Amino acid sequence: MKTMLKDVMLAAFALALCAAPAVADDVKAGDLVISQAWSRATPGGAKVAGGYLTIENKGTAPDKLVSVSADIAGKAEVHEMAMDNGVMKMRPLDKGLVIDPGKTVKLAPGGYHLMLQELKGPFKQGDKVPVTLEFEKAGKVAVSLDVQGVGAQAPGDGGHMMKKMPDHSGMKM
Ligand SMILES: [Cu+2]
Numbered sequence: 001m002k003t004m005l006k007d008v009m010l011a012a013f014a015l016a017l018c019a020a021p022a023v024a025d026d027v028k029a030g031d032l033v034i035s036q037a038w039s040r041a042t043p044g045g046a047k048v049a050g051g052y053l054t055i056e057n058k059g060t061a062p063d064k065l066v067s068v069s070a071d072i073a074g075k076a077e078v079h080e081m082a083m084d085n086g087v088m089k090m091r092p093l094d095k096g097l098v099i100d101p102g103k104t105v106k107l108a109p110g111g112y113h114l115m116l117q118e119l120k121g122p123f124k125q126g127d128k129v130p131v132t133l134e135f136e137k138a139g140k141v142a143v144s145l146d147v148q149g150v151g152a153q154a155p156g157d158g159g160h161m162m163k164k165m166p167d168h169s170g171m172k173m
Contacts, residue, residue, distance in 0.1 A: 027141060027142075027143050029135070029138040029139070029141040030059065030063075030135075030137060030138040030139075031057055031058050031059025031060075031061075031063065031101075031137075031138070032055055032056065032057055032058070032059075032063060032099065032135065032138045032141070033055075033056040033058060034053055034054065034055050034056075034133070034141060034143055035053065035054045035056070036052070036053055036054045036155045037051070037052070037053035037131075037143045037144060037145050037146065037155075038051075038052050038053070038145055038146045038147070038148055038152075038154075038155040039051050039052065039116075039123055039129055039145040039146070039147050039148070040123065040147065040148055040149070040150055040151075040152050041122070041123050041124055041125045041127075041147055041148070041149055041150045042119065042122045042123045043150050045122065046119070046122075047117065047118060047119050048115065048116065048117045048119065049073075049116045049119060049123050050109065050113040050114065050115060050116070051068070051107070051113060051114030051115075051116055051129075051131060051145050052106075052107045052108050052109065052113055052114070052145075052155070053106075053107050053114075053143065053145075054104060054105070054106045054107070055099050055104065055105050055106075055107075056099075056103075056104040056105075057099040057100060057101050057102065057103055057104075057105075058102075059101050060101050061101055061137070062098055062099060062100050062101055063098075063099050063135050063136055063137045063138055064096040064097065064098050064099065064135060064136040064137075065078055065096055065097040065099065065133060065134070065135055066078075066096040066134050066135065066136055067096075067133075067134045068114045068131055068132065068133050068134070069131065069132045069134070070116055070129065070130065070131040070132070071120075071130065072116070072119055072120050072121060072129060073116035073117055073118060073119055073120070074117065074118025074119075074120070075116075075117040075118050076114060076115065076116050076117065076131070077092040077093075077114075077115045077117070078092065078093045078096065078097055078112070078113075078114060078115070079091060079092055079093065079112065079113050079114070079115045080093050080097075080111070080112050081110060081111055081112075081113075090113075090115070092115075093112075096136070097112060099135075108154070109153055114131065116129075116131070123147045124147060125147055125148060125149050125150075126147060127146075127147040128144040128145065128146060128147070129144060129145040129147060130142060130143075130144045130145075131143060131144070131145060
């Protein structure tokens with residue numbers, strides 16, 4: 001019986017994944033496929049935002065994400081999370097992020113991420129934020145981050161508010 005319950009739970013989980021709204025199209029650059037690029041809405045004038053995406057290397061040689069840039073951000077870096085004296089801290093990846101051949105590297109909350117700083121404007125749910133990734137071999141690759149809700153932990157996890165609220169365009173932040 002335990003096995004059955006597990007199967008049911010797995011099936012439900014898989015279904016939940018499939019039911020997630022489609023996010024940004026895959027972007028192919030040489031041997032790399034970049035998918036699920038997303039970010040979060042910035043609450044109350046926050047000047048930093050994380051960027052998350054999945055990079056798959058279908059080639060036979062390693063490539064490396066060396067930098068990121070975005071028009072909306074005065075400064076953008078590739079970060080990692082690491083334990084420092086028992087405290088989880090993030091820091092820039094000075095040497096870049098290696099994508100080994102045949103491997104998929106996921107940038108996600110709590111791990112590797114793009115750090116967009118000195119933002120020139122807020123991210124709102126539903127926005128698409130263009131960023132440029134630069135790889136050692138694949139070169140510059142333009143992707144856009146689908147902005148999810150403030151508390152989203154994954155792309156499509158925006159609290160199911162896909163329909164835009166009536167736009168009170170008179171309201172300025
Ligand atoms: Cu960071």
